[in-house]
Amino acid sequence: MAKEKKQVEQITDMEVDFAKWYTDVCTKAELIDYTSTKGMFILRPYGYAIWENIQKELDARFKETGHVNVAMPMLIPESLLQKEKDHVEGFAPECAWVTHGGSEKLEERLCVRPTSETLFCDHWSHIVHSWRDLPLLYNQWCSVLRWEKTSRPFLRHREFLWQEGHTLHATAEEAIAETEQQLETYADLCENVLAMPVVRGQKTDKEKFAGAERTYTIECMMHDRKALQGGTSHYFGDGFAKAFDISYTDKENKLQAPHETSWGLSTRIIGGLIMTHGDNRGLVLPPRIAPTQAVVIPVAMHKEGVLAAAEGLYERLKTAGIRVKIDDSEQSMGWKAAEYEMKGVPLRVEIGPKDMEKEQCCICRRDSGEKVFVPLTELETEVVRLLEEVHKGLYERAAKNLADHTYPAFSLEEAKQIQEEKGGFIKTMWCGELQCELDMKEKAGMTSRCIPFVQEHLADTCPICGKPAKHMIYWGVAY
Amino acid sequence: MAKEKKQVEQITDMEVDFAKWYTDVCTKAELIDYTSTKGMFILRPYGYAIWENIQKELDARFKETGHVNVAMPMLIPESLLQKEKDHVEGFAPECAWVTHGGSEKLEERLCVRPTSETLFCDHWSHIVHSWRDLPLLYNQWCSVLRWEKTSRPFLRHREFLWQEGHTLHATAEEAIAETEQQLETYADLCENVLAMPVVRGQKTDKEKFAGAERTYTIECMMHDRKALQGGTSHYFGDGFAKAFDISYTDKENKLQAPHETSWGLSTRIIGGLIMTHGDNRGLVLPPRIAPTQAVVIPVAMHKEGVLAAAEGLYERLKTAGIRVKIDDSEQSMGWKAAEYEMKGVPLRVEIGPKDMEKEQCCICRRDSGEKVFVPLTELETEVVRLLEEVHKGLYERAAKNLADHTYPAFSLEEAKQIQEEKGGFIKTMWCGELQCELDMKEKAGMTSRCIPFVQEHLADTCPICGKPAKHMIYWGVAY
Numbered sequence: 025m026a027k028e029k030k031q032v033e034q035i036t037d038m039e040v041d042f043a044k045w046y047t048d049v050c051t052k053a054e055l056i057d058y059t060s061t062k063g064m065f066i067l068r069p070y071g072y073a074i075w076e077n078i079q080k081e082l083d084a085r086f087k088e089t090g091h092v093n094v095a096m097p098m099l100i101p102e103s104l105l106q107k108e109k110d111h112v113e114g115f116a117p118e119c120a121w122v123t124h125g126g127s128e129k130l131e132e133r134l135c136v137r138p139t140s141e142t143l144f145c146d147h148w149s150h151i152v153h154s155w156r157d158l159p160l161l162y163n164q165w166c167s168v169l170r171w172e173k174t175s176r177p178f179l180r181h182r183e184f185l186w187q188e189g190h191t192l193h194a195t196a197e198e199a200i201a202e203t204e205q206q207l208e209t210y211a212d213l214c215e216n217v218l219a220m221p222v223v224r225g226q227k228t229d230k231e232k233f234a235g236a237e238r239t240y241t242i243e244c245m246m247h248d249r250k251a252l253q254g255g256t257s258h259y260f261g262d263g264f265a266k267a268f269d270i271s272y273t274d275k276e277n278k279l280q281a282p283h284e285t286s287w288g289l290s291t292r293i294i295g296g297l298i299m300t301h302g303d304n305r306g307l308v309l310p311p312r313i314a315p316t317q318a319v320v321i322p323v324a325m326h327k328e329g330v331l332a333a334a335e336g337l338y339e340r341l342k343t344a345g346i347r348v349k350i351d352d353s354e355q356s357m358g359w360k361a362a363e364y365e366m367k368g369v370p371l372r373v374e375i376g377p378k379d380m381e382k383e384q385c386c387i388c389r390r391d392s393g394e395k396v397f398v399p400l401t402e403l404e405t406e407v408v409r410l411l412e413e414v415h416k417g418l419y420e421r422a423a424k425n426l427a428d429h430t431y432p433a434f435s436l437e438e439a440k441q442i443q444e445e446k447g448g449f450i451k452t453m454w455c456g457e458l459q460c461e462l463d464m465k466e467k468a469g470m471t472s473r474c475i476p477f478v479q480e481h482l483a484d485t486c487p488i489c490g491k492p493a494k495h496m497i498y499w500g501v502a503y
Numbered sequence: 504m505a506k507e508k509k510q511v512e513q514i515t516d517m518e519v520d521f522a523k524w525y526t527d528v529c530t531k532a533e534l535i536d537y538t539s540t541k542g543m544f545i546l547r548p549y550g551y552a553i554w555e556n557i558q559k560e561l562d563a564r565f566k567e568t569g570h571v572n573v574a575m576p577m578l579i580p581e582s583l584l585q586k587e588k589d590h591v592e593g594f595a596p597e598c599a600w601v602t603h604g605g606s607e608k609l610e611e612r613l614c615v616r617p618t619s620e621t622l623f624c625d626h627w628s629h630i631v632h633s634w635r636d637l638p639l640l641y642n643q644w645c646s647v648l649r650w651e652k653t654s655r656p657f658l659r660h661r662e663f664l665w666q667e668g669h670t671l672h673a674t675a676e677e678a679i680a681e682t683e684q685q686l687e688t689y690a691d692l693c694e695n696v697l698a699m700p701v702v703r704g705q706k707t708d709k710e711k712f713a714g715a716e717r718t719y720t721i722e723c724m725m726h727d728r729k730a731l732q733g734g735t736s737h738y739f740g741d742g743f744a745k746a747f748d749i750s751y752t753d754k755e756n757k758l759q760a761p762h763e764t765s766w767g768l769s770t771r772i773i774g775g776l777i778m779t780h781g782d783n784r785g786l787v788l789p790p791r792i793a794p795t796q797a798v799v800i801p802v803a804m805h806k807e808g809v810l811a812a813a814e815g816l817y818e819r820l821k822t823a824g825i826r827v828k829i830d831d832s833e834q835s836m837g838w839k840a841a842e843y844e845m846k847g848v849p850l851r852v853e854i855g856p857k858d859m860e861k862e863q864c865c866i867c868r869r870d871s872g873e874k875v876f877v878p879l880t881e882l883e884t885e886v887v888r889l890l891e892e893v894h895k896g897l898y899e900r901a902a903k904n905l906a907d908h909t910y911p912a913f914s915l916e917e918a919k920q921i922q923e924e925k926g927g928f929i930k931t932m933w934c935g936e937l938q939c940e941l942d943m944k945e946k947a948g949m950t951s952r953c954i955p956f957v958q959e960h961l962a963d964t965c966p967i968c969g970k971p972a973k974h975m976i977y978w979g980v981a982y
Contacts, residue, residue, distance in 0.1 A: 057626060057630070059626065061578050061580055064576035064578065065576070066575055067573055067574040069571035072571075072572050073571070093548065093551050093552070093555060094546055094548055095646070095664055097540040097662055098577075098615075098646060098648075098662055099543065099662070100540065101539055101540055117605050118605055119604075119605065120601045121601060122600060123600065123601075125598075125600075125661075134599075136577075136601065143540075147536060147545055151536070169577075182604075
């Protein structure tokens with residue numbers, strides 16, 4: 025994929041135009057490409073490799089906690105989608121409809137799944153009979169369609185890849201525990217793999233998922249201080265079960281309605297990754313998710329022994345379990361440096377004739393640009409140590425951004441002013457009423473992000489209406 | 504998922520009704536379930552786990568040979584699908600069409616992908632410029648839609664899961680080598696993982712993929728002696744490249760059209776697996792693909808020490824890397840034996856008070872029903888050895904079925920008679936003309952399966968028309 029890459033491609037500075045910077049990174053780092061299908065994107069090999077690593081991390085966590093994978097149909101009959109009222113109201117406006125199969129018009133049109141609660145419930149109504157059948161802990165890796173008017177790489181696709189977990193439990197307590205556990209799995213992925221700090225909390229009724237009783241969320245802060253919802257986990261109560269006629273006999277032989285959850289995380293998180301860690305030289309990937317953790321580059325490649333020395337380093341790192349590649353192409357050193365900076369490879373390992381004399385190599389960190397000379401005897405231990413440091417450094421920088429730009433506010437005007445002048449998350453008390461959310465949206469341009477699990481008592485009253493406060497809430501401008 | 508499983512479920516004998524036996528196995532082994540979306544199925548956890556193992560095996564092989572995964576859109580604009588004439592003619596009759604997004608009618612209708620050659624070519628036309636960009640070795644794991652009139656678990660779904668590889672090469676030689684290599688990868692999966700012997704060969708022009716110059720295939724024989732196409736690999740020449748305006752400048756700076764391949768293997772192979780190895784007690788899974796390779800069952804579970812002993816065996820096998828589970832439920836021994844037979848688990852490891860006294864356990868093979876008593880000290884080595892033996896035994900039994908039911912024939916009438924009386928693969932010479940294929944179909948009800956790579960000289964002339972023979976060909980009745 026080298027094409028005309030003799031010259032280094034430039035990207036827009038994020039301070040000049042953040043949106044343009046973002047799109048530049050997505051395309052020039054070869055994560056994504058536009059297609060002839062409006063609103064849909066290709067995940068190119070490098071972008072998809074990031075998603076594969078996210079899949080591997082999450083899938084292992086799901087399986088450790090007893091979840092199993094399944095595959096449901098991609099099409100949903102309209103009548104099935106309509107069984108749960110709140111749900112269909114939420115999704116019908118953005119469904120894509122299959123109306124013809126081959127040359128025939130279908131008797132009933134079919135929706136390309138925007139999410140699969142209805143399919144899981146339909147299946148469960150066939151297979152659930154007794155308390156022995158519960159819990160059912162299912163997950164599905166697939167793509168879903170939402171017919172959005174506008175699109176943006178990773179952040180808003182008409183089709184996006186995700187996983188959707190769907191579980192069914194005998195009791196509300198169990199279902200709520202599952203909802204919480206899965207949110208924590210997402211938070212763990214973000215913090216410990218993607219180096220993205222999160223705020224854990226609950227969505228307001230206005231912002232919760234269509235048909236859910238409760239939606240939990242993790243909220244991340246981007247470089248531009250906007251919010252990105254990282255993953256959500258929903259508790260449905262027994263609403264879906266009743267709508268789909270799912271019941272089980274309990275140990276006392278009484279008929280009961282089971283309790284349902286669902287939870288999802290999508291390729292959107294890759295957009296979050298880019299906007300959390302990227303810089304003006306391109307993508308910056310946290311080491312635990314990077315498809316290539318280190319690239320070995322021979323310096324003055326045609327000098328005797330250099331290529332063999334570089335290959336030796338490559339083999340040693342590969343043996344040590346590092347995801348490593350070697351670039352022995354004819355491109356210039358300048359081109360190679362820029363290329364792997366653009367691609368966000370955490371470490372560049374260079375070796376040339378002078379290094380060989382000194383029995384060392386030079387390792388350059390993508391995050392800080394710092395160069396260190398490492399004795400060849402310490403190659404593996406130093407690479408492992410540096411990868412850990414990069415992860416830690418990226419996490420800390422993002423955590424500082426989040427902490428530095430989270431502000432308390434005590435009136436709607438103050439909230440508005442902070443958002444306009446500084447951006448970030450604004451925390452205020454809140455009465456719990458929809459009207460105050462609508463006011464905040466209309467007058468300050470912010471939506472509620474979540475009622476954080478970690479509450480603070482900032483005041484006794486809601487700063488918007490003056491009524492007694494029920495919670496502390498986070499506001500922000502969201503992707 | 505225990506529901507009313509106090510009694511053992513019965514399945515139809517395959518000698519009584521093979522089709523019914525097959526469907527019984529698919530549903531009672533909990534591989535699949537019917538859905539409210541006509542012609543579409545759910546892959547239940549146990550069925551999907553088999554597919555996950557197939558994915559793992561194939562994906563590793565693809566990556567070892569330099570292939571990378573991508574994600575293309577699931578919808579194809581009609582105009583894009585129409586760019587390659589033979590291709591659209593082949594697929595248009597079975598496309599499902601999206602005509603509405605939200606409440607709006609689309610300007611151009613979109614086909615749910617039946618296969619993605621057109622999308623890959625469209626993308627490549629943007630990114631391929633120079634010989635340096637080649638080869639491109641891509642693969643995609645996804646589902647595709649084909650609007651079939653009838654459906655059957657695994658064998659014929661309107662939606663099925665598969666992988667589709669798509670590659671682009673500078674020369675025809677390279678592309679043909681890729682086509683052959685990938686067919687061999689499928690053959691390796693079948694023979695060495697799924698214990699399914701295959702016949703490797705080339706499809707006739709009549710049976711090749713829409714738009715391809717050549718289609719290679721592996722053909723498997725089922726218990727009922729019908730053929731099942733296991734996987735196919737296509738060489739397209741430069742037809743698609745020209746239709747999609749893909750070109751590259753070679754080392755002499757001349758503009759050239761690159762050569763394309765594609766290759767696919769789907770969940771259909773699970774149907775093949777069932778019909779190759781299953782028996783009247785249910786599914787029989789080859790150990791290398793079985794989600795559970797061994798199940799540990801405590802006998803007289805409530806006697807002192809039995810449960811702990813069984814758990815000990817479970818832990819030891821798990822540590823040894825065996826995919827093992829333990830069934831310490833309250834179900835009867837009879838129920839448990841029948842359940843794991845139905846599910847095709849290769850080995851049942853039982854331990855009770857008498858075994859404990861003798862410091863042994865009893866291992867029962869699913870394939871042969873044979874029971875062996877194994878000293879506890881030899882547990883791991885014996886389990887590993889038995890799993891290998893089961894694989895070998897299954898492969899040999901299937902290979903014998905294939906060999907015993909492959910017959911030469913020297914006239915159309917003889918071919919017809921053998922098929923009617925015995926079933927199987929009939930090998931004859933063939934002139935290479937379409938008319939003789941049509942005659943064989945009309946008069947003997949058989950399609951050509953392949954021109955096998957390993958040729959024999961049975962006669963000088965085509966037994967159908969009497970003209971000089973070009974090849975030996977296999978005929979059969981296919982799923």
